[in-house]
Amino acid sequence: MVNRRLLGLGVCAGAVMLSAWGCGGTDSPTTPIDDTDKVDPRVEVDAGTGGDPDAGTEVDAGTDAGTDLDAGTDAGTDLDAGTDAGTDAGTDAGTVVDPWPADPVTNYSDRYGIGRVKSVSVDLGKNLWVLDGARIGVVRADTQKLVWVAGPVGQAAEGQPSSVICGGEAGRAYVGYYADDLGVDPEWPDIHTNFIVTAKPCEVPVNETTCFPFSPRRLQFYKQGDVDAVKLDASGQVVFESHLNQSRRANKDADGNPFIQTGPTVVDGVSLGIRNSNDHHFDEDRAMYSCASVLRGPNKGDVFFGSNHGVTRIRGLTYNAHRHPVWFDAGGTQYAGYTYGLGISPDGDVLMANEWNFGTVTPDTKMENWDDTTTPGINQQKVKSSYLPEVNSQEAFDSWRGFQQTTDQKYYLGSKDLGLWEMTILSANNPFQKGTRVGADVPALSNINALASTHDGSLFIGTNAGGLYRLTPGKTLEKVAGVRGNKVLQLVYDGSTSSGMLLVLTSEGLTVLRGY
Numbered sequence: 001m002v003n004r005r006l007l008g009l010g011v012c013a014g015a016v017m018l019s020a021w022g023c024g025g026t027d028s029p030t031t032p033i034d035d036t037d038k039v040d041p042r043v044e045v046d047a048g049t050g051g052d053p054d055a056g057t058e059v060d061a062g063t064d065a066g067t068d069l070d071a072g073t074d075a076g077t078d079l080d081a082g083t084d085a086g087t088d089a090g091t092d093a094g095t096v097v098d099p100w101p102a103d104p105v106t107n108y109s110d111r112y113g114i115g116r117v118k119s120v121s122v123d124l125g126k127n128l129w130v131l132d133g134a135r136i137g138v139v140r141a142d143t144q145k146l147v148w149v150a151g152p153v154g155q156a157a158e159g160q161p162s163s164v165i166c167g168g169e170a171g172r173a174y175v176g177y178y179a180d181d182l183g184v185d186p187e188w189p190d191i192h193t194n195f196i197v198t199a200k201p202c203e204v205p206v207n208e209t210t211c212f213p214f215s216p217r218r219l220q221f222y223k224q225g226d227v228d229a230v231k232l233d234a235s236g237q238v239v240f241e242s243h244l245n246q247s248r249r250a251n252k253d254a255d256g257n258p259f260i261q262t263g264p265t266v267v268d269g270v271s272l273g274i275r276n277s278n279d280h281h282f283d284e285d286r287a288m289y290s291c292a293s294v295l296r297g298p299n300k301g302d303v304f305f306g307s308n309h310g311v312t313r314i315r316g317l318t319y320n321a322h323r324h325p326v327w328f329d330a331g332g333t334q335y336a337g338y339t340y341g342l343g344i345s346p347d348g349d350v351l352m353a354n355e356w357n358f359g360t361v362t363p364d365t366k367m368e369n370w371d372d373t374t375t376p377g378i379n380q381q382k383v384k385s386s387y388l389p390e391v392n393s394q395e396a397f398d399s400w401r402g403f404q405q406t407t408d409q410k411y412y413l414g415s416k417d418l419g420l421w422e423m424t425i426l427s428a429n430n431p432f433q434k435g436t437r438v439g440a441d442v443p444a445l446s447n448i449n450a451l452a453s454t455h456d457g458s459l460f461i462g463t464n465a466g467g468l469y470r471l472t473p474g475k476t477l478e479k480v481a482g483v484r485g486n487k488v489l490q491l492v493y494d495g496s497t498s499s500g501m502l503l504v505l506t507s508e509g510l511t512v513l514r515g516y
Contacts, residue, residue, distance in 0.1 A: 097126070098126065098497040098498070098499065099126055099141045100126070100144075100501065100514075102499060102514055103514065104482075104513065104514055105483070106511065106512050106514075107510075107511050108128070108139075108503075108510040108511065109508075109509025109510045110509070112139045113146050114130055114146060114509065115132075116132075116507070117131060117505070117509075118131055118132060118133065118162070118163075119163070119489075119490060119505070120492060120503050120505050121165050121166045121293060121503075122494050122501070122503065123168055123169065123170055123172060123293070124168070124169050124295060124300065125169075125171055126141040126494075127139065127140055127141045127167065127170070127173075127232065128141075129167050129173040131162055133156075133162060134156035135148055136148070136153070136156075136173070136175060136238055137149065138232065138238055140236060143236070147237060147238055148238065149230070149239070149240075154175070154243055155175070155225075155226070156175075156228075160178065160179065161177065162175055162178075163176045163287070163289060164289070164290060164291045166291035166292065166293045166303045166305070167293050167303075168293065168301055168302075168303050168314070168316075171231050172230070172231045172232075173229070173231075174229055174244075174303050174305070174314060175227065175228045176226075176227050176288025176289075176305055177224075177226060177227070177228070177287075177288060178225060178287045178288070179221075179224035179225025179286040179287050180224070180286070180287070181193075181287070182194050182283065185218065188212055188215075191205070192205055194282045194283050195212075195281050195282055196219060196281055196282075197212050197214050197218065197219075197281070198214070198219065198267045198268075198272075198280070198281060199214065200214045201213060201214060203281070206279070216268070219268060219270050220270065222267075222270050222271065222273050223270060223271070223273070224273075224286060225286040225287050225288065226243065226274040226286070227244045227273075227274060227312075227319075228242070228244070229242045229244060241317070243271050243273060244317060244318075245265040245266070245271045245272050245273050246262060246265050246319070247262055247275070247277040247319060247320065248260060248261075248262060248277070248315075248318040248319065248367060248368045249261040249277040249320055249368050249371065250366065250368040250369050261277070263277075264280055274307075276321055276322065277321050277371055278371065284307075284310070284321075284322070285305075285307040285308070285310060285312050285322050286307065286308055288306070289307065289308070289338050289340050290340050290342040291304065291342065292304045292344050293492075294344055295494055295495070296495065297348045298348070299363060299365060302315050302363075304350055306338075306339025306340065306341070306342040307322070307338070308338050308339075309322060309324065309336055309339075310322030310323055310324030310336060311339055311350065313363070313367055313370040314367075315367040320367055320369075320371055322371060323361065323371050324336045324354065324359075325352055325353075325357035325358055325359035325384070325385040325386070326385050327356060327385060327387070327394055329395070336354065337354030337355030337357065338354055338355055339352055340354070340399075340400065341353030341354070341400040341401050341402050341403040341413065341414070343402065343403050343405070343451065345404075346405060347362075348362070348363070349361060349362050349363075349382070349405070350362075351403040351404065351405065351411075352403065353401075353402070353403035353413055354400060355398065356387060356394065356395075356396075357385050357387050358383065358385075358423070359386065360381055360382045360383045361381055382428055383428055384429055385431070386430060386432055386433045387432050387433075388413070388423065388433060389435070390421075390434070390435035390437070391415070391418055391435055392418070394431070397417075398418060399415050399417050399418065400415055401415065401448055401449050401451075402414035402448060402449075402462075402491075405453060406458070407453070407455065407457045408457055408473070410422060411424075412451060412453075413435075414448030414450070414451045414461060416447060417446070417447060418446070419439065419446050419447075420437070420438040420439050420445050420471075421436065421437055422436045422438055423435055424436070439477050442466075444463045444465065444467070444469065445461060445469060445477075447464035447466075448462065448463055449462045449488050449489060449490075450488055450489070450490055452491035452492070454495065454500050454502060454516035455516065456473060456516045457472075458472055458473060458516055460480070460502060460504075462490070462491050462504070462506075463487075464487055465486050465487060467483060467485070467486045467488065467506075468480040468483045468488055468504055480513070482511070482513075483504050483506065483513075484509060486507070487506055488505070489505045489507065490503070491503070491505075499515055500514065501513075501514060502516055
């Protein structure tokens, strides 16, 4: 288990001074350095407009006082929980061939030899991906045989601990990894904790005056965490494809002309991995805690990763980072908690929930617009950044592990420690929404690791010690039989076929439910 730094929780501290910048960075283009990896020419290059590069509602300051913001509280140490991926979204006219058993309940761990794994997912080709530490496997849809990667690849080969896996396009999956938050550097205690100098001899961070010298040691931080892409090759084997390092962001130049800002991918031989799309110097999204695949609708094939700082959007081998729900204390310090709760609504909205707050985004179809929070009509938010006062004060952890919307348009949040809550929207810009406890009389529902909504209007609830529950369309609670294991690690729903497919991963293996 990673020894995580629990002080900052993805915080950007300091006075908020400019409306056009995000967590460390500016709205201006960054100068490419060794930008040898070009954007795929098949991708449409229509920039639209730039907008605020950071998420949720407000802007992040580009300085960090380095204060201990939460020295005595753990921000959710169960790293295998909360990888909620309500993977269904939107509508799709095409019918996908369904190669999997139609039985209402099937133990896939026994049937396909999967055993116990830490994360599961499905791609657009209906291949089932599994993650077991450094091992990446797939039960191929064509052969229905389990294939494991020959050995540790990508970040796993470098010793980085894996976290979650999410399927993308047919035959491709994305693997998330953990890395510690960056703390105060004893060599340069005044530098923003996430700012990494990439140009020689030195660089001056935005809104500062000190020129910090280039540090090969700090440059190595870029190697930690982030996301790898793997794929099935022509022979049907799992192979490493790429460590994601190509950012893509809509911006405008000094004359107001739109362009796609990509920035560097490699500096001094070091892949920059996933870093802020608005300014590559800031390495904030380092540990991946959750992911959600979009299996239907206009954004089909996209994958969203929840990190220690926000939510990153991936399309193909490019990404846009990031946005997040946030809150500010009386001193102007911004808090952005670890994103364990991540889901896709029936209409395709991205549902984000972290340790304190939650928010929704209707994602623009252009991936490069993901971090745009200011352009009218782009990335509309039904909820910007809110908390539930019925659960806790804003300052206290709610420890959200799941965020879903059922087909009747009702929203539900599941907490690691505080149970299941129905959320009613008061207004998009309100700092708090209304919460109503569900199932308070069911002890198992006090500790929730994952949620998933299904086509029939059900909400499935994965508990930490009581197995799987279902909130029926009629809003009654029932225990789901036939699922082996009391600790539910992950719920993944694929509604792209006529008979929905719910993947239930527990401490005892993978069970799949059909027909919901």
